[in-house]
Amino acid sequence: MGTRGFGGGAMRAARGTVYLVGAGPGDPELITVRGLRLLRAADVVIYDRLVSKGLLAEAKAGAELIHAGKKPGRRVHVQPLIHDWMIDRARRGKVVVRLKGGDPFVFGRGGEEVNACVAAGVPCVVVPGVSSAISAPAAAGIAVTMREVSRSFAVVTAHSDGRGAGPDWRALASIDTVVVMMGRSVLAETARRLMDAGRAGDTPAACISNATTPRERTVVATLATIAEAADRAGLKAPVVTIVGETVGQCPNPVGAPVVGGVARLGAAQDTPSCLGISIGPSGRVGHEAASTPD
Numbered sequence: 001m002g003t004r005g006f007g008g009g010a011m012r013a014a015r016g017t018v019y020l021v022g023a024g025p026g027d028p029e030l031i032t033v034r035g036l037r038l039l040r041a042a043d044v045v046i047y048d049r050l051v052s053k054g055l056l057a058e059a060k061a062g063a064e065l066i067h068a069g070k071k072p073g074r075r076v077h078v079q080p081l082i083h084d085w086m087i088d089r090a091r092r093g094k095v096v097v098r099l100k101g102g103d104p105f106v107f108g109r110g111g112e113e114v115n116a117c118v119a120a121g122v123p124c125v126v127v128p129g130v131s132s133a134i135s136a137p138a139a140a141g142i143a144v145t146m147r148e149v150s151r152s153f154a155v156v157t158a159h160s161d162g163r164g165a166g167p168d169w170r171a172l173a174s175i176d177t178v179v180v181m182m183g184r185s186v187l188a189e190t191a192r193r194l195m196d197a198g199r200a201g202d203t204p205a206a207c208i209s210n211a212t213t214p215r216e217r218t219v220v221a222t223l224a225t226i227a228e229a230a231d232r233a234g235l236k237a238p239v240v241t242i243v244g245e246t247v248g249q250c251p252n253p254v255g256a257p258v259v260g261g262v263a264r265l266g267a268a269q270d271t272p273s274c275l276g277i278s279i280g281p282s283g284r285v286g287h288e289a290a291s292t293p294d
């Protein structure tokens with residue numbers, strides 16, 4: 001590939017190299033310019049389950065596409081197999097793109113994949129991506145930081161590591177904004193742990209599912225009610241949950257009846273369920289019904 005970058009620099013995809021490319025959160029347009037160039041130049045694309053089909057369509061004709069998807073709770077492919085594919089193809093002189101959802105280094109096992117390449121003596125380049133940790137809330141109109149509301153945020157997985165060590169909930173309870181990944185199936189437990197650690201039950205909270213895709217849905221509630229609200233709305237993974245006063249700054253929907261927003265939190269019949277978000281012609285932000293329910 002011999003294209004020119006926005007900065008004027010030439011960029012070339014090297015043969016026998018593995019590129020760990022962040023695909024972004026879901027919308028194919030949210031990959032980086034560099035990531036897209038490499039994807040188009042790749043001989044082999046090894047892609048994750050959450051990578052959009054629209055992006056795969058950008059691969060060149062004849063490129064080998066390998067699905068490395070791992071469904072939550074199911075080990076369809078084990079990590080060593082992915083390492084073998086990357087290393088084997090690179091050693092055969094191919095341009096290999098390992099296309100990973102969001103950013104490769106945010107709960108993406110990117111570090112392990114870099115280490116596997118280094119150990120095998122295979123050149124490996126990381127191309128950062130737009131992580132759902134920040135872009136999912138952003139798509140729903142929720143800023144992770146906001147002056148005078150949130151000066152700190154933490155991104156955490158709800159799951160413990162292989163040795164049973166979970167997050168330090170007490171430390172997290174004192175962070176202004178907490179973003180929880182991979183947490184749909186343990187949402188109630190996560191909320192309870194944060195409250196047990198001292199976070200107030202009336203802290204605003206939101207779940208954003210399938211962010212930046214046509215199936216995006218957002219549920220707004222409080223920490224005490226978010227799990228029930230998500231269940232009532234039938235919200236399915238992938239979900240990013242965000243807890244903190246910044247959720248309360250989410251602009252009210254424009255036009256359609258208000259179904260989200262912290263003013264109506266808590267009451268079961270008011271389970272807020274903002275479905276998607278749109279920017280109106282006026283530039284104002286409003287929620288709209290998702291085209292496809294989960």
Ligand SMILES: C[S@@+](CC[C@H](N)C(=O)[O-])C[C@H]1O[C@@H](n2cnc3c(N)ncnc32)[C@H](O)[C@@H]1O
Pocket residue numbers: 025026050100101102103104105106107108130131132133136180181182183208209210211212213237238239240
């Ligand atoms: C294995 S982690 C990978 C995270 C990815 N590396 C990133 O930076 O976004 C998968 C988790 O990311 C979150 N996620 C990824 N894409 C999402 C999306 N479009 N909408 C909501 N959450 C998403 C969910 O919490 C999901 O369980």
